[in-house]
Amino acid sequence: MTEVDLNATEYPDYSYDYLQITTPCDKGEVRNFTKLFLPIAYSIICVLGLVGNIFVVMTFALYKKAKSMTDVYLFNMAIADILFVLTLPFWAVNYAADKWIFGDFICKIARGIYAINFNCGMLLLAFISMDRYIAIVQATKSFKFRARTLAYSRLICLVVWVSSILISSSTFIFSESYSHSINKTREICEHRSSTEMKGLTLKLLLVCMQLLFGFFIPLLFMVFCYAFIVKTLMQAQNSKRNKAIRVIVLIVAIFLVCQVPHNIVLLVTATTMGKLNKSCESEKQIAMAKYITEVLAFLHCCLNPVLYAFIGVKFRSYFVNMMKNLWCLRYKKYKTQSSRISSDTYHSRQTSENMSDNVTSFTM
Template identity: 30%
Template sequence: MSDQGQMDNSSALSTTFMTPNYDEEIVTICNKMNSNNFGASVVPVFFYLVFMLSVLGNGLILYLLLKFENIKTVTNFFILNLVLSDLLFTLPLPFWGYYHSDQWIFGMTSCRMLASMFYIGFYSSILFLTMMTVDRYMAVVHAIYAARTRNTFYIYMVSGTVWAITFLSAIPKFKLYRTREDTFYNMTLCEEMGYAVDEMNTWKLVGYYQQLVMFYVLPLIIILYCYTMIIIKLHFSKMHDKHKAIKLIFFIVVAFFLCWTPYSVIIFIKALQISRDFIDEDCDETIDYAFFICRNIAYFHCCINPFFYTFVGTKFRRHLSLMLGRWAMCGSRYRMSSLSSKMSEYSPQTIYE
């Protein structure tokens, strides 16, 4: 079974049963029950938690954007796309959480559609973070040029390119993911399948290196370069509160690095194992435990995005305060109205009637 891209049913079974080829020597299949049980108990809870936090955080940002902001500005349009990417990424998580704890009960079409939706959100979220970084770099370091080029056509072109890249990158997932009945374990699985072992390993390698290069190494290099240049520019500027801006930039880079680096290292190790035809004769489960833990850390980044990119910003904090203030005022008016109605019940006129 494939664990590339995070949607394998590792909680149920980590081994793949292949059609016997009597011209080849028999290969011992590992049954990694300990790591599978660990995944079955930890992964669903974490997926549900990430889903709730992401929907609450990104949903609130979406509401504030639509309620108080002009969506057509460059920054707000990028934030809107980032929010949609994070929501697209997290909406399938409850389905995968249930799958890890039991089996796939949602049908073939849902298997393909939810896998594709997950990867589109997964890839586009990282690319929009990168594009937002580039846009901030242009606005700070090349302010004059950016003022001439940051227009409606610019944001539509960049956003359209990001979505096109992510849709194309997710096509193999839609093609490979399907359901099958596992008679040995008496359950329905949703996984990458349909090709011979060598072909599936090739598809796995393509997916691993695509994820490593396009959605980790290149974004990390771009983010580090852009924020380094921004820090240098701010350091020599007379900008008010520039130390707060530098501190925020530092936390953004550190959060991206800490969330994605451990998981990318695990993906790289798995790619090396496939490339070298690695056979785990000792059935060591260390890499499986590390995979579950590092993947969960990486997924949590979509919950951090709302905090770093909006709640820390002055505008969104002001909008949030305004919204909460209105709610508090409405609540206060409601309480005063209720209190007045209750007081009227005990007014002198009421008592003597």
Template identity: 35%
Template sequence: MEGNLSYLLDRGSSEDTVVDYMSPTASSSAAYEYSFYPELDISCDFENIPAFASTFFPVLYSLLFMIGLVGNALVIWVLTVFKKVRAMTDVYLLNLAIADLLFVFSLPFLVQYSIVSQWTFGNAMCKIISSAYFIGFYSSAFFITIMSVDRYLAIVRSVYALRVRTTAHGVITSLVLWVVAILASTPDLIFFQEMNYHNQTKCIPHYPDSNNGWKTFSNFEVNALGWLIPVGVLIFCYYSILKNLQKCQTQKKYKAMKLVFIVVIVFFLFWTPVNIVLFLDSLRNMYIIDDCHTSQRLDLAMELAEALSFVHCCLNPIIYAFVGEKFKKHLWEAFRKYACFLLICKDYSAFSGRSLDKHSSLHTMSSQSSFVGTVL
């Protein structure tokens, strides 16, 4: 398997274009030894690509799998068992965790691929895993975007939000976003297949007639749906939210503003590099970039950028759930009940903590706390 966002970055492989670098989880540096770009009439020696990647990426992806699995599963557990998904925000948070889990589930296959250096799961699994990865990729970006819109409506358009921020609308919107994510991932289901290159079995896309246009289109699709549109919406929504937060006079104001900056900065930090590399890869497909040295650097950048993007699915539970005061209250309640069940505690109140939600004696302070609490 050509590896998570290596899918994105090597989507144009064909019989006429043999790019024989392996995924980030390749088991030896020998996988990088040689590449030939016949349409560019250049041959590249990849011996300089760091050998540490063959051991670093499997360890990194194993850790990310465990952290992402535990964090997102914990969010789903609390929302479905204890909080009961009663609000639109809960619906989006639940779907974001499911999307990140789809994203995370491709990691064990990449780790296994690093051991045997080729795809061993068959053609059907090649299509399933690549499709699941891309569905998780798109849906994660979509739900981060719609959660920003939800916060914008709750704070900036609070009167209008009373009519539209319902659980039913949240479910309908979520279904639409899943359908769009599946449709955007359809080319990967169609074109990804198990293929044999240089006596090695790989899971890579095979486009008809060696058409680089498909690969370029796929790259731009990821750039638009996975970065440009979400970033535009995030900037607009959170800029409007920050303007409204400045009117608040509570201590929670600065905590909420800090969270807003964290959301935007983290999205930029972890998704911008891979989209830049995708754009440069598109330039290579159009032969604007056609020298060997740049191609070498671009292939290495592909490996590093995709690894960075996977970290984001582990941070989402922290950014969107664990820092929220309401969610922390439900999380504490869940652990408290579970601990009491395991320890058969006699004094249930011994596990009780002070409520995280403090009520002000002044009505205006209470109103402002609720206002800021929408962000937290």
């Protein structure tokens, strides 16, 4: 990388660079903004994300045994979101101190976990959409083959985790903590390659992979699956139909609001990467937009527990009972009763009732 490139990437970002020009661009305004804004924003996201997702993990682990593919996906997505938000304090300190202070090993680990769990969470959203499509649109088939598909759910999650690790492997390999070439006293945590062209190619590849696996694939699954789900619900005579449709619209709308702005910035970055005629002002605007929209995208991990777990009637009842157990310190009694009641209810449910049960997972 050139000195100008390093000055442009003074903040960690596993996917892209912003400047590829011959004249240095003073981004003092951007640095002053991020030094105040990002530590506060990342701290809030970390706290909210931990609280919501830990409650989901506790509910599944201590009280509610997974009975469907969606339950398995939700459990894994909560774990991915927890690991993801746990990396944010490192970046909050990095921005506040205006330098990386944790060394090379933590740099690789923090950036690698950051990338793996972000990609894993987004891919799991795609599979949750597919499972809801099978459960509602293909209700008869899903009931008939539920035992077989449940057996594959853990395998699917394993494939998602392995795929996310492979997709993010370059982050582990090329991330380094090193001194800024302009200011030798300032350590940064960034991708580092032997040549400028190799570094530019790597960054462009990472942008494309993040756009593909972190946005377009989940969006494609959600639009396709939820469109058919809404169509099926419109034809169903169910008292919870309208609530279910509103929840689906809310899920898609929040996904678009959180993810579209940041991915537009990624697209702009990918199309302008390597160009030499970019103005300093436009680069500062893109940099500012990148940080603001990135925070908006990260907020989605705080909303996932509400949109996909607590919004379900059955999950809420399990969660309330679990909290009562914790309050009364009578874990075993309530756990045994809940497990037996849940198992009996599940196995006694008829095919005609399966549609209604699946719809309740979308109702308030």
